[in-house]
Amino acid sequence: MPDQYLDVFLTKEDFMMRDMLRGFVDKEMMPVRQQIDEDKDHVIVRRILQGLTDLGLQKSPFPPEYGGMGAKSAVSAGILHEELSRGDSGICTACNVTGWAWIPAIAANNKAVLDRFAPEFTGKELRMGCFNMTEPGGPHGGGGCDIENLNLQGRKIRTIAKLEGDEWVLNGQKMWASNCGVADLYCMVCTTDPNLGDEGIALIYVPKDAKGISYGKDEHKAGMAGDKNHSMFLENVRVPKEWRAAGPKIDAELFHNNCVIGRLVTAAMAVGQAQGAFETVLKYTGDRIVADKPIRQHSIGAGILADMAIGIETARWSYLAAAWMYDHPEQYGPPMSQYMLSKTSIAKVYAADMAVSVTNKAMELMGSFGYVREYDVEKYWRDCKIIQLWEGGAQLGRLDVCRGYYDLNL
Ligand SMILES: Cc1cc2nc3c(=O)[nH]c(=O)nc-3n(C[C@H](O)[C@H](O)[C@H](O)COP(=O)(O)OP(=O)(O)OC[C@H]3O[C@@H](n4cnc5c(N)ncnc54)[C@H](O)[C@@H]3O)c2cc1C
Missing domain, CATH: 2.40.110.10 (Butyryl-CoA Dehydrogenase, subunit A, domain 2)
Known part of the structure; x- marks a missing residue:
């Protein structure tokens, strides 16, 4: 397997989940992704979300006594977001924000909320949070x-x-x-x-x-x-x-935790979007002949493809390293700390800028074909911009990076 090197971070189960999601994305999402912008009533979107529910994604973060699997790993969450976003990041968001909404109640073990609502969310039907x-x-x-x-x-x-x-x-x-x-x-x-x-x-x-x-x-x-x-x-x-999730002070910590994990998984989403655009342009530049040879055999084209690969791999390592740290509080301190917000902000800010740049370069290499719906790149380009803008935007994200290094007086 060419990306087996990721086993520094991923477990055998992570690889299995990744391969299962990759298969789902290729079979269920890729053939319809160009129709999603016209799917105003979310008929296609809900069908795909129901498919992900059938795979067990909706129930996975819930404690086993409520029918879930007690999934907690930030590394696994990152991989999941990356794979789904290669298919469609809007659907990835719709699927995974449900888990984001539930993290505080699950972390606080709030029995009243879990008893009342968890059975619906661990059942067979799609539910959204x-x-x-x-x-x-x-x-x-x-x-x-x-x-x-x-x-x-x-x-x-x-x-x-x-x-x-x-x-x-x-x-x-x-x-x-x-x-x-x-x-x-x-x-x-x-x-x-x-x-x-x-x-x-x-x-x-x-x-x-x-x-x-x-x-x-x-x-x-x-x-x-x-x-x-x-x-x-x-x-x-x-x-x-x-x-109420827990109570004074603890709710603030739970809120901070959701900000940290939000930055982390959206970094992974940006990597998935860039990966999708890269795969499309790699094939296109192999097929399209200009000045007697494929675009990717021209040194100027190869240099651009190399920069895209460098950005994607660096962003992937960055979010996986931050996720690993999040998963090991005994070594790196509490997940909701300023330190961890700085680390996940580095991953998010870098990955978001990288995805905007990679999708832009992919479009350049494909010329007008990059700009039409049929070739997928313009959708990655439109979908990825929001990752720069949400979760604190580009500027607050950078301030949060600084706050991990010194006492920023702002
Ligand atoms: C598709 C989509 C999905 C979303 N999902 C969610 C969701 O699930 N839950 C949710 O609650 N929200 C969600 N949001 C909202 C999103 O998180 C906010 O829009 C975002 O955090 C920024 O707020 P804003 O757009 O009002 O920008 P503003 O707050 O107006 O920021 C504008 C600019 O100012 C910068 N800035 C901010 N603070 C400072 C500062 N202190 N110093 C210097 N510059 C600063 C920002 O970085 C940005 O560049 C979503 C938005 C979209 C479009």
Whole structure:
């Protein structure tokens, strides 16, 4: 196997999962990926998501006593995101944000949330989750990156959770979150009081049919059509007090953990997108003859292909190394630390920039054929841009890198 060298990080089971997903992507996703942008009602998307549910992906992170497999490995999660994103990163997002929403409740072993909702998510039918963090900004700032800027300690969160008797009462507005509008269960990032900072951060689970929820329009994006992103409005939404993930301080740590893992898996997604574009252009430049020989036999073309391969391999090593560190807290400290956020931000910022550059170069090498839907590259190009923009964007990501090295005074 040409990429057997990855066994530095991957277990035998990881290789088996990777090969299974690679087969699924080639059989179920590649033949229909050009139709996904037109699949407004998500008929194709849901069929593929159901296929992934049949493979056991939906239930895998749940504890065995709830019918899951207790999957925890960040290395395995990275491989999964890379493989699915070679097929379609929108579908990868829709599939895996469900797990992201569940991580806090599973990590906190919140029996009330698990008892009520886990049986549905470990069953045979597709269920979707949403980790609802981002908010709109206001005239005085806030929203967007300010929510996930851990230095701001949740002081910019404006979705307020008030405890009234045995219930949380939620009011506020969210935007952009993946699966928002189609999810069955929402993990809402709230604050009990913005002035409390991290102490106020509260992760509260809300089912889709709770009274007081309404949704905005289906956002029309440049790419990532496999993912739906409606705004969400909460007006006096009531849920039992036990549906808070854990409690003061611990919820902040769980939130930080989700920011760390979010950076990590989206780095892997960018690698999968770039890999898909690379495979397409490698074949194309072998077939297309210019000035009497295949494009890839011209030294100028070979140099570009080499740069693409260097970027992809370097990004893959970077996310796998960060995932390995995340999986070994006994050696590298708590997964939600500033140190780990810096490491996963390095992987994410580098991989996102690399994917934008690789898909751009792939298009150059294919000329007009790179620009048409039939050859797949333009979809990778459109889909990968968001990885630079989400999860803190390019700039906050870089600030988080610095924070792992020195006391950045910002
Ligand atoms: C397809 C898609 C899926 C998404 N999925 C989710 C999801 O599942 N859950 C969720 O909660 N959100 C989700 N988002 C939202 C996304 O994470 C946010 O849009 C993103 O974090 C940035 O917020 P913003 O777009 O408002 O940018 P802004 O906050 O307005 O940032 C604009 C620019 O300012 C920079 N910047 C930010 N802070 C600083 C600073 N301190 N100093 C200097 N520069 C700074 C940014 O890096 C960026 O370059 C999704 C968005 C999309 C489009």
